[in-house]
Amino acid sequence: xxxxxxxxxxxxxxxxxxxxxxxxxxxxxxxxxxxxxxxxxxxxxxxxxxxxxxxxxxxxxxxxxxxxxxxxxxxxxxxxxxxxxxxxxxxxxxxxxxxxxxxxxxxxxxxxxxxxxxxxxxxxxxxxxxxxxxxxxxxxxxxxxxxxxxxxxxxxxxxxxxxxxxxxxxxxxxxxxxxxxxxxxxxxxxxxxxxxxxxxxxxxxxxxxxxxxxxxxxxxxxxxxxxxxxxxxxxxxxxxxxxxxxxxxxxxxxxxxxxxxxxxxxxxxxxxxxxxxxxxxxxxxxxxxxxxxxxxxxxxxxxxxxxxxxxxxxxxxxxxxxxxxxxxxxxxxxxxxxxxxxxxxxxxxxxxxxxxxxxxxxxxxxxxxxxxxxxxxxxxxxxxxxxxxxxxxxxxxxxxxxxxxxxxxxxxxxxxxxxxxxxxxxxxxxxxxxxxxxxxxxxxxx
Amino acid sequence: xxxxxxxxxxxxxxxxxxxxxxxxxxxxxxxxxxxxxxxxxxxxxxxxxxxxxxxxxxxxxxxxxxxxxxxxxxxxxxxxxxxxxxxxxxxxxxxxxxxxxxxxxxxxxxxxxxxxxxxxxxxxxxxxxxxxxxxxxxxxxxxxxxxxxxxxxxxxxxxxxxxxxxxxxxxxxxxxxxxxxxxxxxxxxxxxxxxxxxxxxxxxxxxxxxxxxxxxxxxxxxxxxxxxxxxxxxxxxxxxxxxxxxxxxxxxxxxxxxxxxxxxxxxxxxxxxxxxxxxxxxxxxxxxxxxxxxxxxxxxxxxxxxxxxxxxxxxxxxxxxxxxxxxxxxxxxxxxxxxxxxxxxxxxxxxxxxxxxxxxxxxxxxxxxxxxxxxxxxxxxxxxxxxxxxxxxxxxxxxxxxxxxxxxxxxxxxxxxxxxxxxxxxxxxxxxxxxxxxxxxxxxxx
Numbered sequence: 095x096x097x098x099x100x101x102x103x104x105x106x107x108x109x110x111x112x113x114x115x116x117x118x119x120x121x122x123x124x125x126x127x128x129x130x131x132x133x134x135x136x137x138x139x140x141x142x143x144x145x146x147x148x149x150x151x152x153x154x155x156x157x158x159x160x161x162x163x164x165x166x167x168x169x170x171x172x173x174x175x176x177x178x179x180x181x182x183x184x185x186x187x188x189x190x191x192x193x194x195x196x197x198x199x200x201x202x203x204x205x206x207x208x209x210x211x212x213x214x215x216x217x218x219x220x221x222x223x224x225x226x227x228x229x230x231x232x233x234x235x236x237x238x239x240x241x242x243x244x245x246x247x248x249x250x251x252x253x254x255x256x257x258x259x260x261x262x263x264x265x266x267x268x269x270x271x272x273x274x275x276x277x278x279x280x281x282x283x284x285x286x287x288x289x290x291x292x293x294x295x296x297x298x299x300x301x302x303x304x305x306x307x308x309x310x311x312x313x314x315x316x317x318x319x320x321x322x323x324x325x326x327x328x329x330x331x332x333x334x335x336x337x338x339x340x341x342x343x344x345x346x347x348x349x350x351x352x353x354x355x356x357x358x359x360x361x362x363x364x365x366x367x368x369x370x371x372x373x374x375x376x377x378x379x380x381x382x383x384x385x386x387x388x389x390x391x392x393x394x395x396x397x398x399x400x401x402x403x404x405x406x407x408x409x410x411x412x413x414x415x416x417x418x419x420x421x422x423x424x425x426x427x428x429x430x431x432x433x434x435x436x437x438x439x440x441x442x443x444x445x446x447x448x449x450x451x452x453x454x455x456x457x458x459x460x461x462x463x464x465x466x467x468x469x470x471x472x473x474x475x476x477x478x479x480x481x482x483x484x485x486x487x488x489x490x491x492x493x494x495x496x497x498x499x500x501x502x503x504x505x506x507x508x509x510x511x512x513x514x515x516x517x518x519x520x521x522x523x524x525x526x527x528x529x530x531x532x533x534x535x536x537x538x539x540x
Numbered sequence: 541x542x543x544x545x546x547x548x549x550x551x552x553x554x555x556x557x558x559x560x561x562x563x564x565x566x567x568x569x570x571x572x573x574x575x576x577x578x579x580x581x582x583x584x585x586x587x588x589x590x591x592x593x594x595x596x597x598x599x600x601x602x603x604x605x606x607x608x609x610x611x612x613x614x615x616x617x618x619x620x621x622x623x624x625x626x627x628x629x630x631x632x633x634x635x636x637x638x639x640x641x642x643x644x645x646x647x648x649x650x651x652x653x654x655x656x657x658x659x660x661x662x663x664x665x666x667x668x669x670x671x672x673x674x675x676x677x678x679x680x681x682x683x684x685x686x687x688x689x690x691x692x693x694x695x696x697x698x699x700x701x702x703x704x705x706x707x708x709x710x711x712x713x714x715x716x717x718x719x720x721x722x723x724x725x726x727x728x729x730x731x732x733x734x735x736x737x738x739x740x741x742x743x744x745x746x747x748x749x750x751x752x753x754x755x756x757x758x759x760x761x762x763x764x765x766x767x768x769x770x771x772x773x774x775x776x777x778x779x780x781x782x783x784x785x786x787x788x789x790x791x792x793x794x795x796x797x798x799x800x801x802x803x804x805x806x807x808x809x810x811x812x813x814x815x816x817x818x819x820x821x822x823x824x825x826x827x828x829x830x831x832x833x834x835x836x837x838x839x840x841x842x843x844x845x846x847x848x849x850x851x852x853x854x855x856x857x858x859x860x861x862x863x864x865x866x867x868x869x870x871x872x873x874x875x876x877x878x879x880x881x882x883x884x885x886x887x888x889x890x891x892x893x894x895x896x897x898x899x900x901x902x903x904x905x906x907x908x909x910x911x912x913x914x915x916x917x918x919x920x921x922x923x924x925x926x927x928x929x930x931x932x933x934x935x936x937x938x939x940x941x942x943x944x945x946x947x948x949x950x951x952x953x954x955x956x957x958x959x960x961x962x963x964x965x966x967x968x969x970x971x972x973x974x975x976x977x978x979x980x981x982x983x984x985x986x
Contacts, residue, residue, distance in 0.1 A: 138759070139760060142755060142758045142759055142760050143755070145758055146754055146755060146758065149613075149754075150599060150601070150612040150613060150614060151599030151601070151612065152599075152612075153596060153597035153598075153599075155596070155597070166596040166597065166598075167595075167596060168596060241771070241776055242770075242771030242772075242775065242776040243776065244724075271735075274731075274732060274735075274737065275732075275737055275740075277729065278690075278727060278728060278729040278731070278732045278737055278741070279727045279744065280727060280729075281724060281725045281726060281727045282724060283723065283724040283726075283763075283766065283771065283772065283773065283776060284771055285720075285724070285763045285765070285766060285769045285770075285771045285772045285776075286720060286721075286724045286762050286763045286766070289717075289720075289761040289762045289763060290760050290761045290762070291720065291721055291724055291760070291761065291762040291763070294721075294760075295724070298725065308592055308595075309588060309589070309592060312588045312591055312592065313584070313588055314585060314588050314736050314737070314740075315735040315736045315737065316732050316735050316736070316737040317729070317731045317732045317735060317737065319731070320729065320731060320732070323731045324688075324731075325687070325688030325729065325730055325731045326688075326729065326731045327729065329688065330687055330688040330689065330729060330731075
C-alpha cells in the first residue's frame, strides 16, 4: 500500500499544488546544486569518469556542466551528480543527513536539456523527486544510516527515478515499476567515505534511478511494491522502519523545505565552530592567541577528529585545521582546504592552539568557543544555531555570493549573473537550454 | 584482514596452481553460460536494453552474443549478463543458491574480446572470479538471502570486479580498491522476482563490478577493507556472517567445483519432479493416467505452487504445469514453457492430475512419485538425486546436448560444433575472438 499510495501522491500533485515558498526553495536548491557542480567539475575524479566515457566513445548528447564536452545521457548524469558532492558543499536535510540535490538535480537538468522541457515541469520534478527520497529517508532513519548505508544514495535512487518518471509522463503502473527497478538497485556503504567513492554515490544513484525509468518507459517490468513488500526496501535495508512516514502529511509537510544549504565546504558538524572562529577573529590577531577552546557535539571528535591532516580531504575531517583556517582566513570554502593551506606553516602552527572538548550534550548546530590571549584576556562566543541551520538559514544573498565564489574560476561575472537570474526565476525562462547555453559560452561544446 | 587476505589469495593463485579438474569445470561453466546467453538473446527484455543502448548511440565495441550487433563495453556486459539469466537455465552453487556464471562470464568474455587476451588468463579470471563471489556468498548465507537480498547480484559484483582486476593486471592496492568500489554498489532485492528485473540483476552486477575495476585502473580510490570493516559488506548486508569462510581452505576447496548446471529451464527445486515424470512417461500413455502424486520438499509448494499459470514465467513457477509437460514431452527446456504450451488444452487438462504433497522433510533434490492408472495399476519412481545435483551431475555429453538445444535457433550445427570444441579446449585456442567470429558468421556485425 505504501508504494501505491506514494505513486498516487506523486501523480496527484500538480505544479499548481506546490506552495510558492516551496518552489522558491527548490529553485535555490537547484542553483546551489548547479554552483557546486560547476565548481568541482575539473576535479581529478571527474577527469577519471570523463576519461572512461571517452574510452567508451560516449556520444555527444548531454552537457557536462562546466566542461566543453557532452557525453551520453546516462554518463552525463553520473558525472554531474558525482561532481556535485565532491566539495562536500552541497545541501543537507538535517533530519536524516541526506543530501537531496545530488541524486535528483542531474536527472532534472539532463532530461530538461534533452527534451527541452518546460521549466515548471522541472521544478515540479525536482520538488517531488526530493519529496520521495526524503520521505523514504525519514522512514528508515536512523537505523538504516547507523547500520552503515549512505542514505543519500540508497534513498536517492528513488528520487531520481521519480523525477525521471514525472518528466517522462508516467502513469501509475509505470511509476510504481520505476520505483521498483530503482529500489532494487539501492546501494552505498559509508565505509567508502574518505575516498573518491563517496561523491560517486549520488552520481550513481542518479544514474541508476534514471536507468530504471528509461527502461520502464520501454516496457521493462519490475515490482510494484518495492517499498513495503515483505522483502521490500523498508524491511530489508533497515532493521526498523516507520513506513507511515513515507506518505503522512503529503502536501502539508514539504521535506524539501528542510533542505539546508551549506555555507562551508565540509560536514555540517563543523559549521558552528567555523562560525565561532570567524567571529573570534575580529577580536585578536593570530599571534595574540594562546588557545581556542571549543565545547562541541560528540560527533565533532568522532567524525572530524583528525589531528594532523595532510591532504585536502583530511583537512575536511579535522576540527583542528578547520577551526584554524576559519580564524585565519574568515572562511571555510574550497580554497581553505587546498593542500597548501592544510600543510603550510601558519596553519600547522595555529591548529595546535585549537582545543575541542565534550563536557555535556551539545546540539549539532551549537558551539561554545573561548579564546584565551597570551595576555590572559578571554573572549567567549556562543553559537546558538550555525549558519545554514533551519533556524539560521543562508539568505538568498549569501547563496548568490556562494555561487559566485564557487564558480569564479569557471564562469565570468556576466555568466554568473545570468545563470543566477535564470535559476531564481526558472519558471519564467523558456528552457534550461538557455542556461546551459550561457554556461557554455566561450566554450566549444563538442 | 579479510579483504587483504582475499586479495593476497587472488594474486597468489596462478593459472598453474589451479587443478586440471577445476579448469575443466570452469570451461564447462563458460560453455553452459554462453549457450543460455545466446539462446535468450532475442528476448523482449533484451530488445529493451538494446533499444536503450541505441538511443544512447552506443559505440560498436563489444559483441552482443548471438546478435548482429556490437555496443560499448559496459553495455555489452549488462546485456549479455542479463540474457544469461532469462531462461533460469544457467547454473547453481547449491550451498548458497548463487548462480555464479552470470556476473563473471560477461566480464571475462568482454575483456577477452577487447584486449585479445590469452584464454588461459580468461580461465584463471573465471575461476577466481567465481571463487571470490561464492566464498563471499558462503560467508553471508543463509541470513543474507533470507533477509531478501538476491545473492547472485549482491555477491556477484565482487566476482565481476575481481575477474576484471585480474585481467587488467591489478596489484594488491588496486585489487582491494576494486573490491571496495564493487562492494559499495552491491544491490538486488528478491522482491523483484517474477518480473523482467530478476535477470537484469546479474547483468547489472557484472556491469557494476567491471565499472569498479575500470575506474580503479585509472586511479579512482575506494575502501581497501570493504568486506570486514566495521560497516563493511559482511556486517551491513547480513545480520550474521562468518567472515572466515571467505578465505578458509583457499586453494584446497574450490567453490566453482560445486557449480551445478541446470538440465531444465526452471528453478532447481522442480528438477527431481521433472526427472520422475520423464521416467514415468515410459510406463503409461497420457490418457491412461488417473493421477501422479509427488512427495516433495516444502519449497516446491512454497516457491512453485502456482496452480493455474497463464504465462511462460508463471509456468516456471508451477509444479503442476512443469510435471505435466515433463510427462507429455519428456523434457522441461525453454520449449516446454512457451506460452502456447502453458495454455494448450492437453497441458491444462493433464496438470489437474498432478498432486504434489509434503508429509515429511524431503531433501531439495529428492522426490517420490506415484503414478496411478485408471485401471488401478500404480508405478512408483524414487529420485534419490536429481539430474544436475552434485551426486548426479550433468555429463559433458548432456551439457553439449543442452548447448545444441538451446542454441539451435541461432547457430548452425557447424557453428555449434566449433564453439563447443573451442570452449571445451579453451586453453588451446588463440583468443576468444576466434569463438566470437564463429558465432557471428553469416551475421553482419555492426
